[in-house]
Amino acid sequence: MFENLLELLKMPFVVDAFLGIIPLCVLCGVIGTLICVNRLSYVAGGLTHGAYGGVGIGVYFSLPILVSASIFTLILALIVGFLILRYKTQSDQFIGAIWAFGMALGIILLELSHGYKADMMGYLFGNILVLSS
Template sequence: MIDVLGYAFVQNALWGALCTSVICGIIGTLVVTNRMVFVAGGIAHSVYGGVGIAAFFGLPILVGAMGFSVLCAVILAYMLLFAKERLDSLIGSLWAFGMALGIILVELTPGYNKDFMGYLFGSILSITENDIYLMLSFGFFLLLFVGLNYRIILGISYDSEFTRLQGVNTRIFSVVLMVLIALGIVISMRSVGIILIVALLSIPAYCSEIFTNSLAKMMLGASLISLLSMLCGIAVAYFYDLQAGASIVMVLAVFSFILAFVHYFKKLQTI
């Protein structure tokens, strides 16, 4: 087992797991506390439209994915503020449109190959040093942003109306949070992929929420749960030659079921 750690791609995967866990732990907490799991899912699946645009026009994949996902995030943020009654329809439309656009443009791209499937299902064992530097940079920025604006984020997450009455421009902050969610999804998609990223955003935060009573502790708990699940998933994928993204999500799902069962069993005993 120790010999495996000597491989560069395994070391990169472990660093990628650490960075992804921090990013998804923080963003996932914001998604769960603001009840935006479906919104995050819409943004995640629309990202593939950006992948297709970048591939078709010969742009860097991250540039296309970030640009398109940020555009979708801004649209959804304003719909969330001004047209909540039609938000689910718009999310479904963007979800389908983004995936369809990406698939069509990828197939129309000269020299199309199956490597694009890695963006759908992830490929953490093929993460490069450049990917790690990008994730580290975004992770530090995310920690700094949350640290400097923690009280505002706390207010928006639990009582946005009261926070607005305190003179905070909650609309601008809501748009910023949506953009950060979009960027976090794009930067983390190399780990578990566009299709499975929603699990990494929602399940650890949900599990952490069961045992914590503060936003900061919830972020920390979600990050630790994500990291543990990703390490176990990488090990399973490596030794059994399975798809890494799916292995991580399966480990995460089993862990969450056990955690939730133990919690509610103890809760029943106290009644």
């Protein structure tokens, strides 16, 4: 059993994944705790899934995906923040609408884009094995 683990650790991408997951666990634990304590889990879910629209924009218009997703998510966060401050009693409805809008926009633009499409589900769930040193 341990021989298989040692064989696995000889592969550089597996070592990079193990080294990358350690700070990621600490960071996610801290941020996740802050999100839960401040009761913002639905906002975080809405923004992270809404970011998929930015991925779709990046692929469709051949833009850097990280930049397009970041800018799109920032715009969504500003809209959600404004709507929550203005209409406190209906915040869940706005967050749900932003969530659905971002996901739908991303799926539509990805389907309309031409050429090679990478594994787009990786942008939603990630892939620890693509970390580099």
